[in-house]
Amino acid sequence: MTAWTTRDIPDQQGRTVVVTGANSGLGEQTARALAKAGADVVLACRDVAKGEAVAASIGPRAQVKRLDLADLASVREFAAGIEKVDVLVNNAGVMAVPLRRTADGFEMQIGTNHLGHFALTNLLLDRITERVVTVSSAMHRIGRIDLDDLNWERRRYERWLAYGQSKLANLLFAYELQRRLTAQGSTVLSLAAHPGYARTNLQSRTESIQDWMMKIGDPIMGQSAEMGALPSLYAATSPDVVPGGFYGPDKLFEMRGHPHRVTSNARSHDETVARQLWELSERLCSLT
Numbered sequence: 001m002t003a004w005t006t007r008d009i010p011d012q013q014g015r016t017v018v019v020t021g022a023n024s025g026l027g028e029q030t031a032r033a034l035a036k037a038g039a040d041v042v043l044a045c046r047d048v049a050k051g052e053a054v055a056a057s058i059g060p061r062a063q064v065k066r067l068d069l070a071d072l073a074s075v076r077e078f079a080a081g082i083e084k085v086d087v088l089v090n091n092a093g094v095m096a097v098p099l100r101r102t103a104d105g106f107e108m109q110i111g112t113n114h115l116g117h118f119a120l121t122n123l124l125l126d127r128i129t130e131r132v133v134t135v136s137s138a139m140h141r142i143g144r145i146d147l148d149d150l151n152w153e154r155r156r157y158e159r160w161l162a163y164g165q166s167k168l169a170n171l172l173f174a175y176e177l178q179r180r181l182t183a184q185g186s187t188v189l190s191l192a193a194h195p196g197y198a199r200t201n202l203q204s205r206t207e208s209i210q211d212w213m214m215k216i217g218d219p220i221m222g223q224s225a226e227m228g229a230l231p232s233l234y235a236a237t238s239p240d241v242v243p244g245g246f247y248g249p250d251k252l253f254e255m256r257g258h259p260h261r262v263t264s265n266a267r268s269h270d271e272t273v274a275r276q277l278w279e280l281s282e283r284l285c286s287l288t
Contacts, residue, residue, distance in 0.1 A: 198228025
């Protein structure tokens with residue numbers, strides 16, 4: 001694979017793709033590229049007004065539906081309104097935010113980044129025909145899954161460790177989903193991607209001095225949102241992906257560059273923890 005770009009996206013005519021968090025950043029760029037290639041794109045956004053502005057600029061292939069991943073009632077309502085989906089891109093997320101709780105009482109990062117997408121995927125799975133792409137991060141490497149305190153109710157809250165846990169959970173989920181699909185004889189693929197260090201508004205939500213530190217580092221280390229979206233687009237469209245594959249940038253320690261297949265740490269491949277996290281997520285989301 002050499003310098004894969006949006007020009008290499010195969011014709012997407014006839015495909016319907018749901019992209020979460022598509023009102024800005026990586027999600028917006030993912031939706032734009034897919035619509036340009038011919039896909040019908042559903043922008044699943046908490047901020048409907050921003051989503052509608054993006055959809056209007058994309059054109060008639062884009063539509064907006066409200067989805068708040070931090071509220072399982074919203075996830076269920078959204079899923080009930082989707083009739084057809086070929087590809088689901090689990091893109092939305094929050095990073096290093098202060099301790100907050102979702103509508104269901106989950107810690108905000110694990111609740112939004114993992115549990116919301118876990119519920120959404122399972123609720124849509126009977127209508128997904130081709131692929132599920134879950135966006136993780138290189139920061140999964142600092143994560144540890146605490147099955148006894150997933151929601152930081154007894155531990156001292158550490159925002160970056162909570163983010164790392166949520167991104168590790170994304171990979172454990174993506175890999176476990178592929179194992180379950182394979183066991184059922186399904187042709188649906190579960191894939192993972194990460195954007196490297198992409199300049200988006202995700203870096204301005206810590207409500208701390210770290211926002212300024214990342215603002216300084218963005219022009220030096222970061223790449224554009226358009227480039228950061230390429231691994232997700234590759235995973236969502238390339239005919240050359242492998243089941244359960246993980247894709248990210250190919251340069252500067254995976255912080256920037258064009259998409260290629262990357263590796264993840266040993267914790268992300270722990271099948272026992274993956275199964276236990278799946279079962280815990282089912283209970284927390286009241287799903288089977």
